[in-house]
Amino acid sequence: MAKKPESVFLEEWLCRISGTQENVTLKHPSSASAQAIIRAWADLRDSLQNQAFHSNHLQSLRTLVDVQFSLYIADPQAKILLSILSSQKVSLPQESYPLFVRLLYIWVRKSFRHSPGVIDSAVEVLLHLFSGHIHSNKSLSFFSEGVLLLGALSFVSSASEKSKTVCLKLLCQLLEEDYRLIHLSERTIPNVLAGIGYALSSSVNIYFGRVLSCLMELWDKSDVPSASLSYGLMILHLMEWSFSNFINSHSTDKIDLFSREVLKNTRPAFSLFAVVMAAAGVLRVINRSEQKALIDLKISAEERIETIACGLVSSAGDADYATMEPRNSFLLQCMSLALSKSGPFSYQPHVFLCLTTALLTEIFPLPHIYVKIQESPSGNLVGLVLNEVQQHLDSIIFKEAGAITSVFCNQYVMADEENRSAVEDIIWNYCRDVYMWHRRVALMLGGREEALLGNLEKIAESAFLMVVVFALAVTKHKLSLSAPQEIQMRLSVRILVAFSCMEYFRRMRLPEYMDTIRAVVTRVQENEHACVSFVESIPSYDDLTNQAVPSSFQKMEYMWTTDEVQTARVLFYMRIIPTCVECIPASVFRKVLAPTMFLYMGHPTGKLAKASHSVFVAFMSSGKDADPDERDTLKEQLVFYYVKRSLEGYPGITPFEGMASGVVALVRHLPAGSPSIFYCIHCLIEKANSLCSSVDTTPETDLWKSWDGELEPFKMLDLLFRLLSLVDIQVLPSLMKSLAQLVVKLPSSGQDIILNELYQHVAESDDVTRKPTMVSWLQSLSYLSYQNTSKNAPKVAAKELHDSMSGTTDSLSMNKISARL
Template sequence: MANQGHTIFLEEWLFQKSGIGDDSSSRHSPSSSARAIIQAWTDLRDLFQLQSFEPRHLQSLKTLCASQNVLYVADPQAKLLMSILSLPNVSLLQESYSLFLRLLYIWVRKSSKQSSGMIDSMVEVLLKIFSEKFSVNKNPIFFSEGVLLLGAISFVPSVSENSKMCCVELLCKLLEKEYQLIGEYEGVLPSVLAGIGYALSSSLNAYIVRILDSLFGIWEKKDGQSGSVPHGLMILHMMEWVLSNCINSHYMDKMDLFRREMLVNRKPSYSLFASVMAAAGMLRVCNRSGSNGLTPLKISAEELIGTVAKHLVSRTGSVNCSGMKHKDSILLQCISLAAARSGFHSYSAPLVLCLAIALLGEIFPLQRMYHKILHLPAGNFEGLLLNEVKEHLASTSFNEAGAITGVFCNQYVSADEECKSTVENLIWDYCQEIYLQHQQVAFSYHGIQNGLLGELEKIAESAFLMVVLFALAVSKYRLGPNSNKDTHLTLSVRILVSFSCMEYFRRVRLSEYMDTVRAAVVSVQENESACLSFVHSMPSYNNLTNKQGFSNWQKMEYLWSNDDVQTARILFYLRVIPTCVEHLPTPVFRKVVVPIMFLYMGHPNGKVARASHSMFLSFISSGKDPIHEERNSLKEQLVFYYMQRSLEGYPGITPFEGMASGVAAVVRHLPAGSPSIFYCLHSLVEKASSMCSAVNIEETDLLKTRDGGWEPCQKMLELLLRLLSLVDIQVLPSLMKLLAQLIVKLPKDRQNVVLNELFQHVAESDDVTRKPTFVSWLQSLAYLCSQDTDKRAIEGMQSEASSAPLNVAPLNPSGISARL
């Protein structure tokens, strides 16, 4: 909890908390050396003795002020400063007054025991300076340093009531009459708010209402401007500091005064922007304290934040996520940060809507940025947009997106059905829009390294995390066993569709993501209507391969395989649809899924191609019941095109593992003796034969190994050998014949390798039905491979190898080391 003991210079703490600076030194020059500080004090003593102000004296003042974090101003030095300010015949530079005030402020804040007499003398000096000098030197820095010092004096316990009253009275007059100076140089705002904070924490309750009027009226008076997010955070933490000091000083009567003046009887002239941030600061203290005595204050603070949220929603519309006025945009962000930093607990429907609109339109303003990219004329605007995106990435609102999302999800859980449905639709629609717009932008910038796209995707990645956390909350509280069935299924589908739209931005593994997907998939895969709804949400084949209506795309040739955003979305479908393929009607699979499945089998990304093969496998292995005549017929038809599509892309595009799993599914799940199985085997052998023939047998083994020319052939042969144990017994003779025809054509060294593998395979086989056939066939094949292989002999041996098991005595061909 913020308090005086931990915060020497309140203005520096506020500056840090605002998100503008990382530390208190960010606004000051590096500290001066001890020698420079000693010399600076010496110069000031010379000034007093000589009673002549020279340029070097101004530099001495700057040297001392630059070292405020390490500087200690003792009472004699404070007396020296006041004596210089009181010199009647010395004309000080106008710039020096703010520096003198700063050094006196350091003395007030760092001195453990200030003399009441010295403070009274300093107050007289200050009153004289502001009455004589400020009217001709209305400088923002002079103004802010004066407010800061006056407030700090009023906060000192040992100061007389009369001095406190003089300081606070002058402070109020400055705020009421010279507030416009804040707008001239907004860097002074931390000092002004710190001065107000000190004054509010003083023992003078009589001035609290007047100070608050000045505080909350400042931004309304400044031509209706609402300030900025950093300004709002300064107000929030200033009030946190003030109330922390009230608790420490047991000023409970003051706490009640704050509650009534700021929250309950808030004046119409009070800025909504300042009011909501002050309320958040008070709520932050209440939640940290845990005291029951602060419950009325906590309730009033939450009510005010909810009231402001309701006012904003009613003025801007509950579904307006873009095109908002700047003033409302700032207020929206401040409400979100107020809820996040204060630990807002009570449910408020307007706050839920505000948080949703803020997240989608202000925290993750991708739609606004995409619109600029896609509609502004080409030129240097990319550099301006890049700067805008980088500034947003560095903003406090964006960096606290996680905390805001947490509050949003907690509020959603407590919302009524109407409110839940509203924010759900906002999130799901946002995902669709981001997909369509980022798809176009990413493709337009494909291969262009200008940095803008990468920075945009940082925002989108965080938006993806927000969607995941929200969807997890939906799945936990809306997909339970007691939920309405129709709502349950609709939400499950919309979650999956939204995840597919955001899939491109999933760069890390998240347990929350997997838990949500599983919960949604379990609901969808058991219901045919939900399956249909999900599958029909997938972009059509024509939509995937042809893009119309995008001005930027009309200037370039669209290639579906280069569209990474679209590919990521389709990959999501390829992974989810297999889980519900059993409940998917065959006509829908044929019309919607099959074209896309075969299209993406030819995708150059191996992960995507493998997912397409897995889709084929899941369909081939589904619906095993004989009543599925239509499905079985489609399976037979698909095998023919599957083999063509797979083998024409092998080994360049088709992943071997994917094709091998698909072939295994064909021979396992299609009916025995199916023509499709025979076609599959013939196609494999034909492909293997052409590949083996293409390998230059004149090359040395070293070159073959280096170039990898034989590896694809070897994988095909291994697949064919594996199929010997998988194919139906009715198909086995045909496979053995095809394999014999292929093996006898291989170079001698390759024959020996294959035969070794076959001998090993047969020796380890436990299949008592096939093993006798394998033994005889392998013996005959070994014999054939050991003979001369001119064209005529090969034809005769192929014919002989195709007959049923041959009765040939065991052989020991040269080069074959494996034994049965």
């Protein structure tokens, strides 16, 4: 059932529940004291006794209206108001009439007991008043207050059938006949709707159909903005409130009449959006009710909305989601908002398609906004674009994006396969277009229109959430074991590509996102064709390094390293590719991935550079290929450029952890004695030598006195130490010789610390094959370092080192070596 209004004033409740509280004519209680209220009533009594109405009496009316939330009016006070209004001797100012009627309305709604005689008097007074004031252009407020009071009087249980009938007849006359002379505004709509709501719930049924028709035709004759969704919500909740009254009072005749008039009648005069909102309000009640007798009405309401949706789909034709006729645009908003409020809704194909269009054109209208920005002359943005975006962020439809997405996904689950596939294509293409447009717009606006760009990204962030929720629904219902493998593969790739396009807008860690990624990656990594398709969707090297900009911005220099939208997308690829690199042929890796991988190793963003190294590691670790020789050859070739590219940016751009993982991978997975490994070690030694020579060795700041693993020279040396236990036996002698040559060039403090580290490394080794060789090498290195220090003769030490590494062993003083270690 509908939630009962928290206020006795229906119009105030409608405003609050529909989000238009600021527009409601009712105001919060003023701070008027009890004495002020008593004095105001006393003034009105004086006016009646003296048969005169002055400015102080008008102020008394205003004082009473200002405290209407706390004001109670009984029959005696109502008689005073009616007497003044009906007096032939009192000349009332025009602005007093709405105040009198408002006070009478408060009496009707708040009084616990109404005298039938007073009710009859009020009806007579209203008949007289409207006959004399309806044609005045100044009486709009009076008109709306009068409709409200007439409706409230027809709803009073203690009123006579005659009085109720008179009120309903007059209300219909006002809305049908004289209304053409009055154009409602935003301030008066709540009163008129509430008056209609009271009238619909009256115990007198003779005018029910006419009142209902007035409600459906109301918007065709008003000055309310066509895109005023909040007033559409008022209709929804008004019908929810009224229909609950029908059910509670067992008014089956009203229920049947509503079905005939609104759900089955297709009169052109009816506003389609009002019909949609009314039907949704009824569905909201039915879905909460346990009465099975209402099931046919539920079916009728859903079919009526589907009929309107069918007309929308037909009228839209081939229009894309960047443009939409304003009338259709508003109706789409109403339909999606209504469905988000109505509760469970059976699958309807055209409703499903309308929801799709509404999400992409009305709730997340990014392409439409991008086009506006693009068309701005010379890139100069008018304030209207920023205002439009800000208004959209504050709009009801945007705030309901989550609920509408939920309805959309529920429709997808129930949809037929043809419509499912069509909608999937629309969503994935939307992601691609948002990526392409936002890249360009971010370049245009960056540094100039940060407020507009930030607001655009707020919309896009919500669009990303919609795509994630939809993609999860797709994976749950299509990536099942019963679905053909080809469909699973193609769909998985498209979801990954769509996610890559929207990755820039991911601002949080979502379980739905991670669940979807796991589900689709599992399918992709099992199939070579799917892996290749995914890899080939990555932007080409030329696209990554060159951005097409509008002609008015050709002078702007494009820097791929500052393109954050593109960077986020490439990072997504770099994180996914290692999971499926086994199925990527060497030829595809060479042509598509290698250029991008090496390009982004030089990206200043550490996590992206590190991810690029991870791709290299994954490829070096892979071994599955139709042509193993081609894969091994490519690995050898990549190493030379990888080492060069990595060391060029180290320290600075290249993250040490990424480079270290790459070096470890290549020495582990390349064939024994590979020239690439010798080249890598040679380059590492050179780099280490360069870094060590830059270490400050002054007595005050001798960094060699303590091993700080965070310093770049020590990181590099530590990597070389690790390689002692990783390189194959054919490469080990060359590594030991190069490392020894580096050590003997270090100052005494540096040699000591290095020898200590090497001693610990060798001592902890459990490799019985290479440990004896390394012990012998370490003893020789220790001796030569001691000789170098004591004799201060680097040339002699170098010759001895060469002889030692060539197999010549001098007698060693173990005591001295031990002391040195």
